[in-house]
Amino acid sequence: MKTDYKRKIQNVFRYCLAYLFSLIILFSFSISIGGCMAIQATNNGKQDLIRSISFSPDGKKLLFSRIKASELHRIQVYNMETGELAAYQSPKGERWLQARYSFDGKRIVFIAMPLIGNKEDLENAQITIMDVDGKNVRKITNTSGLKIYPSFSHSGRKIIFARPAVIRKKGRTPAADYDLYEVDVETGRETRLTYFKFFEISEPYYFPDDKRFVFWGEYPRAYPAIPGSDKSLEIMEDVREELKSKYKNNSIYVMQANAKELKPYLVMPEYIKKFKSYVAEACEYTRRPALSADGSVLIFESIGYNPDGSAEGWQFYQYSSSGNHRQITHLNARIWDVAVSFNGEFIAVIQEPKQNINNIVIYKVKDGTSREITLPDQPSRIINK
Numbered sequence: 110m111k112t113d114y115k116r117k118i119q120n121v122f123r124y125c126l127a128y129l130f131s132l133i134i135l136f137s138f139s140i141s142i143g144g145c146m147a148i149q150a151t152n153n154g155k156q157d158l159i160r161s162i163s164f165s166p167d168g169k170k171l172l173f174s175r176i177k178a179s180e181l182h183r184i185q186v187y188n189m190e191t192g193e194l195a196a197y198q199s200p201k202g203e204r205w206l207q208a209r210y211s212f213d214g215k216r217i218v219f220i221a222m223p224l225i226g227n228k229e230d231l232e233n234a235q236i237t238i239m240d241v242d243g244k245n246v247r248k249i250t251n252t253s254g255l256k257i258y259p260s261f262s263h264s265g266r267k268i269i270f271a272r273p274a275v276i277r278k279k280g281r282t283p284a285a286d287y288d289l290y291e292v293d294v295e296t297g298r299e300t301r302l303t304y305f306k307f308f309e310i311s312e313p314y315y316f317p318d319d320k321r322f323v324f325w326g327e328y329p330r331a332y333p334a335i336p337g338s339d340k341s342l343e344i345m346e347d348v349r350e351e352l353k354s355k356y357k358n359n360s361i362y363v364m365q366a367n368a369k370e371l372k373p374y375l376v377m378p379e380y381i382k383k384f385k386s387y388v389a390e391a392c393e394y395t396r397r398p399a400l401s402a403d404g405s406v407l408i409f410e411s412i413g414y415n416p417d418g419s420a421e422g423w424q425f426y427q428y429s430s431s432g433n434h435r436q437i438t439h440l441n442a443r444i445w446d447v448a449v450s451f452n453g454e455f456i457a458v459i460q461e462p463k464q465n466i467n468n469i470v471i472y473k474v475k476d477g478t479s480r481e482i483t484l485p486d487q488p489s490r491i492i493n494k
Contacts, residue, residue: 156465196488243493401453
């Protein structure tokens, strides 16, 4: 019995370590959770790295960032009906990344990242939109500071995004103290939505009312409900301890602008509560929410468990208001990103079965059946040539 207990704890610990390692890799060379695109040519030109995936509104196309071998990083579009791979070419001196369709399918929003030599100028990234044919490119923002993870409101009048207060000079992460903002598409006016200064943050998504939004945020360094908390390390340490005591490591939030407190939208059942261990508690974790267009299907990532209580690694679940969240995937590879189709019927998962080689797998939300997407090596055309 003791041997069985030890095996289960070791299994959970292994996946926790795998998660921490994946974060380190994320921050080092790719679109991180709360980071930015910084993919470098490695692995002797044998890499194929894919990030920031999303569906077109009709569910027929996939939009993502990709760098293949020593080629330039580009936003690419894969047509799942015809098999055609096309790309958008950014102008010289810029890198385009983190693209998403508008809800009407007529426009694309993305980050235009200036380059100084081959290095990204994080301080001057701008939210940019264009028509799906690559015409009418227009920078919506014109302010200093890093901006990441843009997505349209349902009306198309606003774009929600994340931005940090600090660009880090050292460390594995490029920035910190993230909050959410929205920008008016016509006027370019930016409005701050949250005031928690998260160390890490995920892509935010509007619900259909264009007021509520869902996201994941970890390690807040400010708490608006307590005036002056952002200037007191002691106060914030107490706040974080209280949040962890109440909610473990569940940090997916649904809120509106100017919220003052943090209360997770969902908490995973304590599947391994009988195994008293700080390791088990560390893996009671939810992250990476993704939302369907009508807001009825919410997908998130958490540790999966086998019937005997052993950990299965990071998996995707469908949220249930009853708390009986349903596991969709049974992956056995590092996961980089996920997207939900607009109709909520499918999810697209970027995984890494081999080092520096990514692939895309489409899962049916209803029953978990899947199919792998085989991308052509190179785009057959440049959309905005």
